[in-house]
Amino acid sequence: MLLSMTGYGRATGSFEDKSISVEVRALNSKMTDLKIRLPGDYKEKEVELRKLVNDHAERGKLDIIIDVQNADGAATVSLNEALFRGYHRELTRLTGELGMGQTDLLQAILRIPNVVAATSGEVNEDEWKSVCDTVSKALDNLRAFRRQEGRALEADLRLRVSNIAALLVQVPPFEQDRFTRMRERLRNNMEEVFGKENLDNNRFEQEILYYLEKMDITEEKVRLGQHCKYFLEQVDNQQQSAGRTLNFISQEMGREINTLGAKAYDADIQRLVVQMKDELEKIKEQLANVL
Numbered sequence: 001m002l003l004s005m006t007g008y009g010r011a012t013g014s015f016e017d018k019s020i021s022v023e024v025r026a027l028n029s030k031m032t033d034l035k036i037r038l039p040g041d042y043k044e045k046e047v048e049l050r051k052l053v054n055d056h057a058e059r060g061k062l063d064i065i066i067d068v069q070n071a072d073g074a075a076t077v078s079l080n081e082a083l084f085r086g087y088h089r090e091l092t093r094l095t096g097e098l099g100m101g102q103t104d105l106l107q108a109i110l111r112i113p114n115v116v117a118a119t120s121g122e123v124n125e126d127e128w129k130s131v132c133d134t135v136s137k138a139l140d141n142l143r144a145f146r147r148q149e150g151r152a153l154e155a156d157l158r159l160r161v162s163n164i165a166a167l168l169v170q171v172p173p174f175e176q177d178r179f180t181r182m183r184e185r186l187r188n189n190m191e192e193v194f195g196k197e198n199l200d201n202n203r204f205e206q207e208i209l210y211y212l213e214k215m216d217i218t219e220e221k222v223r224l225g226q227h228c229k230y231f232l233e234q235v236d237n238q239q240q241s242a243g244r245t246l247n248f249i250s251q252e253m254g255r256e257i258n259t260l261g262a263k264a265y266d267a268d269i270q271r272l273v274v275q276m277k278d279e280l281e282k283i284k285e286q287l288a289n290v291l
Helices: 038-058 081-098 105-110 123-171 172-194 200-213 218-236 243-262 267-286
Strands: 007-015 020-025 032-037 058-069 076-079 116-118
Touching: 007 123, 020 123, 032 038, 032 081, 058 123, 081 105, 081 218, 116 123, 123 243, 123 267, 172 200, 172 267, 218 243, 243 267
Parallel strands: 032 058
Antiparallel strands: 007 020, 020 058, 076 116
């Protein structure tokens, strides 16, 4: 089962008279990009929290918001009185010297960093355990969301790969005709240059062998078919973090499709190659969202 890289998870918990709320948002990213917003009381626990998230959420751009409030709905904060008094004393002096009013001086001081802060102190380990349990629940909900989105991604990827395999089956009927046309065109060109009576059949056959080798797409067809089969095997493998592997396989598919087009020398085969490329682009778009 594939997992989507995008998702959302939310969970709530409680500890004594405090309510705990955790939200996790995940977006596409090749690497793990983790941003955490949590109350100042838990800053010393951020490294531990990052490990917990990385172990459960794997890669992606993750935004985590942790909010802890008292039963009355307000966060526990403290006022740095010494800092407040210092700012008030200096601002009052300056406004007096400059002849400025003191309108909204209180609000201005309260907006200054570190004047109002969350209550700091030693973290209650039981409270922190409740926070971690709530984070784990939110991550579980995120994973469930990713799994649900992954089902839709998996169905679309299977369809696109099957379409490429079906287009590949349509190639062989056009191969023999292009050899026949190439042989006739080459003979006509050589007869125009050397004359029909002076045509060297040995030289002609050498040229034919050269172009036959140049136009041979047997290896490309076999490898592309194998890549399609391997792609579906990896999807069936129940790996939940198969995004990178599938990306590598899709790159190999692209190389074979491009070589197939370069050696086609036939409008009908080129048409099939263009359709394969279109399907492959849709595969790559979807893989950008696979974990």
